[in-house]
Structures are given as structure tokens and as C-alpha cells.
Amino acid sequence: MDIRLDPDSPVPPFEQVRLRIIALAADGTLPAGYKLxxxxxxxxxLKLAVNTVARAYRELEAAGLVETRGRLGTVITSRAAGTSVQAQQAADSYAATTRALGVPPETALALVRAALGLPG
Structure with a gap:
């Protein structure tokens, strides 16, 4: 994840982290479901205090842009990524189904690419 802080900026570090995560989600670099x-x-x-990053995550969560899933971590929401909730739910369901069937991730991705008519 490409986050660079500007120590000379008047913007506090937690806000720089928050804004960068928002930008990365908005441009598709961090898609819905991406684990932070x-x-x-x-x-x-980033050489920051833990509380600084925690504040950025809390504010992102309060805005509905990330979701904390306990031991599974904090993930980008479909809202932050500009993806419909239904599309995210369909992707989650497909991933769960292929895992349950024992389909290797590479094969599951190849199946999706073929279904979408994408090369390779």
C-alpha cells in the first residue's frame, strides 16, 4: 500500500493516512474487500504512533469506508471502492463457494475471467 506522509504538511498524520486510503480505494488500487x-x-x-493509525481507521470506519471484521481484519467497503453492495456480496459468495468446493484460488480466478470473457 502506497502511503507517504509529508512531515511538513499542516495536515495531521492521521488525516494524511485517512485521505490516502480514501484515494487508493476511489481509484481502484484498493478494491472492495481488500484487507488493510x-x-x-x-x-x-509509517513510523507513526499506533494511536495515530488507529484514529485514521476509526474515522474511516465511522464514515462507512472500511469495516472491521474482528480477527479477519479491516477491509475496504464497497462504498469506498465505488462498487455496488450486491456485486461485493456476489464476489464474497463466489469466494466462499469455491473455497468450500476446494477450488484453488488461481482456478477460481480463471473461471471468473472466462465467465467475463477476459483473456487468460
Whole structure:
């Protein structure tokens, strides 16, 4: 995840993190369902206090742009990614079904690409 902070910016670091995640979701870099790094990991990577990153995540969650799923982590919502909720639910259902059937992820993706008429 490409987040760079500007130490000379008047914008607080938590807000820089929040705005960057919003931008990455909006441009499709972080699609709906994308799992964000744990707060501690991102804080370490960005050399920030854990509470700074936690605040960014809390504000994103309050806005409905990320969802925390307990042990499964914090993920980008369809709202943040500009994807319809129905499309996200269909993707989640397909992923669960293929996992239950024991279909390897590469094969599941190949099936989707073929169904959409995409190459390779």
C-alpha cells in the first residue's frame, strides 16, 4: 500500500493516512474487500504512533469506508471502492463457494475471467 506522509504538511498524520486510503480505494488500487494492514503494522511501516493509525481507521470506519471484521481484519467497503453492495456480496459468495468446493484460488480466478470473457 502506497502511503507517504509529508512531515511538513499542516495536515495531521492521521488525516494524511485517512485521505490516502480514501484515494487508493476511489481509484481502484484498493478494491472492495481488500484487507488493510493491521494498525500496528502500518504504524511501524509509517513510523507513526499506533494511536495515530488507529484514529485514521476509526474515522474511516465511522464514515462507512472500511469495516472491521474482528480477527479477519479491516477491509475496504464497497462504498469506498465505488462498487455496488450486491456485486461485493456476489464476489464474497463466489469466494466462499469455491473455497468450500476446494477450488484453488488461481482456478477460481480463471473461471471468473472466462465467465467475463477476459483473456487468460
Amino acid at each position: 494492514p493491521p494498525v500496528r503494522t502500518l504504524a511501524l511501516d
